[in-house]
Amino acid sequence: MSTVRGPVFAGNWKMHHSPEAARRFFADFLLLCPPRAGRTVLFFPPAVSLAAALEACATRPDIGLGVQNVFWEQQGAFTGEISPALAAEAGAAWVLVGHSERRHLFGETVADSVRKCCAALGAGLRVIVCVGETLEEREGGCAEQTVREQLEPVLQALPSGAEGRWMVAYEPVWAIGTGQTATPEDAQRMHAFIRELLRRVGADGDVLILYGGSVKPDNAAQLLACPAIDGVLVGGASLDPEQFARICEAGS
Numbered sequence: 001m002s003t004v005r006g007p008v009f010a011g012n013w014k015m016h017h018s019p020e021a022a023r024r025f026f027a028d029f030l031l032l033c034p035p036r037a038g039r040t041v042l043f044f045p046p047a048v049s050l051a052a053a054l055e056a057c058a059t060r061p062d063i064g065l066g067v068q069n070v071f072w073e074q075q076g077a078f079t080g081e082i083s084p085a086l087a088a089e090a091g092a093a094w095v096l097v098g099h100s101e102r103r104h105l106f107g108e109t110v111a112d113s114v115r116k117c118c119a120a121l122g123a124g125l126r127v128i129v130c131v132g133e134t135l136e137e138r139e140g141g142c143a144e145q146t147v148r149e150q151l152e153p154v155l156q157a158l159p160s161g162a163e164g165r166w167m168v169a170y171e172p173v174w175a176i177g178t179g180q181t182a183t184p185e186d187a188q189r190m191h192a193f194i195r196e197l198l199r200r201v202g203a204d205g206d207v208l209i210l211y212g213g214s215v216k217p218d219n220a221a222q223l224l225a226c227p228a229i230d231g232v233l234v235g236g237a238s239l240d241p242e243q244f245a246r247i248c249e250a251g252s
């Protein structure tokens with residue numbers, strides 16, 4: 001896949017959809033969502049369902065597939081982990097790094113996410129780095145500080161020339177899985193802030209910024225109408241072929 005320009009519609013299935021459920025999903029979704037020029041659709045199934053998803057999407061080069069997490073080492077005694085090279089050989093083109101569930105449920109640190117980004121890019125994967133503040137941080141007035149502290153170390157560590165191979169997803173933690181979406185104005189403001197951080201390191205033009213957090217068919221068009229929002233990262237609503245197809249139509 002060449003440089004992605006957007007709009008991007010990414011589905012994060014989290015710990016849902018077995019290989020059989022993935023096959024059933026794509027049997028419907030591929031009919032509901034025919035290829036469209038300029039649109040990129042990505043899926044992050046559980047790693048055990050990646051092969052089934054790849055097979056189902058074999059005739060659809062407009063659809064990219066990835067894994068939800070990797071470890072930074074190349075190989076070794078790391079029970080339960082998947083290296084970027086293993087993921088790439090299994091057919092993943094993309095990986096999510098620093099999803100809020102990784103950070104908050106599994107204790108992933110900023111330093112961990114930096115190592116994962118570098119290792120993934122080094123193995124030829126493309127990366128979506130997820131950032132976002134908790135409700136407490138937002139109410140305490142430090143949403144931007146949190147996002148800066150999550151993103152700046154990544155910006156400092158990435159090899160030059162990585163632009164075009166990674167994106168940012170802004171996902172306020174309080175909006176994930178809660179039905180409470182950021183207003184387009186709040187999202188627009190944070191995206192502009194992130195854009196400015198990118199600009200300062202000269203990584204501006206080729207890095208897209210997605211919004212995630214309770215994106216649904218009825219709010220996707222409004223979010224995607226914001227000039228600073230280049231696409232969406234969708235959890236719950238990406239599990240249903242019809243809902244996700246409607247989201248993909250919304251901004252196209």
Ligand code: PGA
Binds near residue numbers: 171215
């Ligand atoms: P949600 O999840 O759409 O269910 O809020 C988004 C995400 O976690 O990426």
